[in-house]
Amino acid sequence: MFFLNPSFLWALLGLVVPVAIHLWSKKEGKTIKVGSIKFLQESDSQKSSSIKLNEFWLLLLRMLLITILVFILAEPRLHYKTENSPITYLVEKSLLSSSEVKTLTDSLNNTVEVRFLETDFPEYEPEIVKDTFSETPNYWKLAREAETLKTDSIVVFTNAFVSGIKGKRPEISKNIHWINLNPGTVKTNLVGAIKRGEEIERISVISDTEEFKFQKEKQNLxxxxxxxxxxxxxxxxxxxxxxxxxxxxxxRSENKYIKASFLALGKYLEQPIEIINFEEENFNSNSGEILIWLSEEPSPKTEGKVVKFRRDSLANSIIEPGNFENEYHLTGQLNSENIVEEHLAEQLLEMFNLYTEINKEAEKYDFRVMNLALLKPNFGEASESTKNRNGRDISKYLWILLSILILSERALSRYRKQ
Known part of the structure; x- marks a missing residue:
């Protein structure tokens, strides 16, 4: 048996308390009944003291109660042996669209353990594999979870997509061998369309292991x-x-440059952009339109996005996110140089957040691949806390025993009038 939190075992020093109480307990003195005290003479009282345990069984119960409670806090575990499989293959589901990979995986499944590279690592079942299109897994998150698999060795068949790399590179204790089976083909997928009256513009993405780009085509439909x-x-x-x-x-200069940027965006996007100059008293706070506030005074509240002028010499860009959602700061005055160098128009375009549905659809078809040397997590020794997580938890049995001991202690105390 071992404990996940052995520092709680210091609480066993509390066993001294019931022992001390039972040592200090005084026994009731003997009472001798006499008919008269007429012939009794006064004498000096004699005192004697001795250390003797009282109510031994009650003391034992109370010490057991404290011991069991401390063990529960320390989270005891029992060692048990598990048989690890010699090797486990993890397969990214999207690879199964390739007949060669499907054949390889089916043959491996007859001799070794094969699982899907996704949350909970479900077992591979050839007969239920129909739709091989799936979201790109989070490789580093699954690499951490793979440490829980009862196996001596792990081999991962992966596409190694760049879009599957998220968060901080983890450090794991299991040596995982990554194999890139990406076919490297160029694929073109329709991801959306933009409708302008009777004209429609088809948006497709073209992607391979190195590139990801958009293609536009206009039609009348x-x-x-x-x-x-x-x-x-x-x-x-x-x-x-x-x-x-x-x-x-x-x-006035900032107003002129911002207007020019919006007009350029409208021409580039082929989308009408209406610019409205207003006086402060005429502002409509219920409007969801973008508000550009070029003033040192506080801006009014609005339901839409707002760009406030707030000078910041330490800012990294000319427009930065503000303190609240939908709030942005213009961090300095504009001139003909910094609007080009700082890409003012592009930063204003990001605020519009146009075509979110099309962008979300396009992310599914990002087939750029990362070098396996950069994909692999860091390798390190398993920490003691990770090792100690293996074992059978016996806390629930100790809770049952604790309940029985409490009832027994109360019953014995009542019987012994303690």
């Missing part, structure tokens, strides 16, 4: 043709984007 062709594909119908600008006299 009727509404019925659009509904037929773009089933389960997002279609965005363009609407006029409105921008409200409040500018004080000292910010």
């Amino acid at each position: 009727s509404t019925s043709e659009i509904e037929t062709e773009f089933v389960n594909i997002p279609v965005v119908e363009l609407d006029t984007l409105r921008v409200q600008i409040y500018s004080e006299e000292e910010f």
Whole structure:
């Protein structure tokens, strides 16, 4: 048996308390009944003391109670032996679209343990593998979880997609061998469309192991043709984007450069952008439009996104996120140089957050591949805390024993009048 939190065993020093109480307990003195004290003479009292345990069985019960409670806090575990499989193969489900990989995996499944590279590592079953398209797994998260597998060796068949690398590189104690079986083919997938009146612009992504780019193609389609062709594909119908600008006299240059940037964006996106200059008293706070606030005064509350002027010489970019959601800061004054060097128009474009559905669909088809040397987690020795997690928890049995001992102690105390 071992303990996950052995430091709690210091609490066993509390066993001294019931022992001391039982040592100090005084026995009732003997009472001698006499008919008269007439012939009794006064004498000096004699005192004697001795150390003797009283109520031994009650003391034993109380010491057991403290011991069991301390053991529960220390989280006891029993050692038990488990047979590890010699090797386990983890297969990324999207690889099974390749007949060669499918054949290899089926043959391995007849002799060794094969599981899917996804949460909980379900066992590989050839007959239920139909839809091989799935989201790219989080490789580093699953590498940490793979340490719980009862196996001596792990081999991972993977696509090694860049999109599967998220978070901080982990350190694991199991040596995992990664094998890249990505076929490296160039794929073109339709991810959405942008509708401008009767004209529709098809958006496709072209991706391989090194590139990920968009392709646009304009067509004239009727509404019925659009509904037929773009089933389960997002279609965005363009609407006029409105921008409200409040500018004080000292910010005339900033007003001019921001307007020019929005007009350039409208031309590039082929989307109408309406720019509205307003006086402070005419501002509509219920509008969801973008607000550009070029003033040192506090901006009014609005339901839409707002860009406030807040000078910050230590800022990394000309526009930075603010303290709240949908709040941005213009961190300095604008001129003809920094609007180009700091990419003002591109930063304003990010605020619009256009085509989120199309971008989300496009992420599924990012087939860029990472070098395996960069993909692998760091290797390190297993920590003691990780090793100690293996074992059978016996706390629930100790809770039952504790309940029985409490009832027994109370019953014996009542019987012995303690």
